[in-house]
Amino acid sequence: MARFAGKVFLISGGARGLGAAQARQLVAQGAKVVVGDLLEDAGQALAAELGPAAVFQRLDVTEATQWRAAVEAAERLGPLNGLVNNAGIFLPAPILEVDTAMFERHWRVNELGTFLGMQAVVPAFVRTGGGSIVNISSSAGIRGVPNAIHYSANKFAVRGMTKAAAIELADRNIRVNSVHPGMVDTDLLKIRPAELNLAFAQTQPIKRLATPDEIAGPVLFLLSDESRYMTGAEVAVDGGRTL
Numbered sequence: 001m002a003r004f005a006g007k008v009f010l011i012s013g014g015a016r017g018l019g020a021a022q023a024r025q026l027v028a029q030g031a032k033v034v035v036g037d038l039l040e041d042a043g044q045a046l047a048a049e050l051g052p053a054a055v056f057q058r059l060d061v062t063e064a065t066q067w068r069a070a071v072e073a074a075e076r077l078g079p080l081n082g083l084v085n086n087a088g089i090f091l092p093a094p095i096l097e098v099d100t101a102m103f104e105r106h107w108r109v110n111e112l113g114t115f116l117g118m119q120a121v122v123p124a125f126v127r128t129g130g131g132s133i134v135n136i137s138s139s140a141g142i143r144g145v146p147n148a149i150h151y152s153a154n155k156f157a158v159r160g161m162t163k164a165a166a167i168e169l170a171d172r173n174i175r176v177n178s179v180h181p182g183m184v185d186t187d188l189l190k191i192r193p194a195e196l197n198l199a200f201a202q203t204q205p206i207k208r209l210a211t212p213d214e215i216a217g218p219v220l221f222l223l224s225d226e227s228r229y230m231t232g233a234e235v236a237v238d239g240g241r242t243l
């Protein structure tokens, strides 16, 4: 029997990058998936590629009402088993160039969006009898990095919210863990020249960028029953970057 047969998952920011890799792996292993994203064309194309097991739902993670609609879309597929709070933005800038608007934009998507996602799925998980939340943080949520104070702020917050929620939700059979990718080859990093990303990777033990599939594997582990004794954990998937 497939590992995730009959299970239903919701992935925010699932239209491309890390989220799309998670959706592909989940469907390949028997799951049904709602891909939530702002990017309608990419999201629809992914859902078409994955067939009837996948549905695209337009989702702006900063809007609680849109989260409610995404959870409803997931429950039309069956009882909801897991959420990946994966949507995120990263626009690097030095401290003196981070204005209030840029700080707030990162806060709204990366931090508020993650909070609203957790809040939205709890009633659905109670109906299911439990569930697993995986919050995508970053190596920048474990240690400080330059030109990313506004991003680090939210990614540290995601790590903290994960632990607070893990304690509060354990008695409802809901587990909450965070995953901390290092540098992954996606559109997010195209804001910097490829040579610069490679140069950063050369400073870590595994001297290359990750592929999205290399992050999806640990995410699926945390969504699965194989990790049933794990909650509140922070899982670095970073080639040793934060050692």
Ligand SMILES: NC(=O)c1ccc[n+]([C@@H]2O[C@H](COP(=O)([O-])OP(=O)(O)OC[C@H]3O[C@@H](n4cnc5c(N)ncnc54)[C@H](O)[C@@H]3O)[C@@H](O)[C@H]2O)c1
Pocket: 012, 013, 014, 015, 016, 017, 018, 019, 036, 037, 038, 039, 059, 060, 061, 062, 086, 087, 088, 089, 090, 109, 113, 136, 137, 138, 139, 180, 181, 182, 183, 184, 185, 186, 187, 188, 189
């Ligand atoms: N790529 C990396 O090196 C890296 C490293 C550490 C952490 N991360 C984290 O991994 C996650 C996925 O990043 P990625 O590399 O796949 O980037 P990506 O830019 O390829 O994908 C991010 C997705 O999030 C979506 N999104 C952005 N704002 C949204 C909103 N308000 N509502 C809904 N969706 C929204 C985008 O449309 C996009 O599809 C992010 O949280 C990011 O911070 C990435």
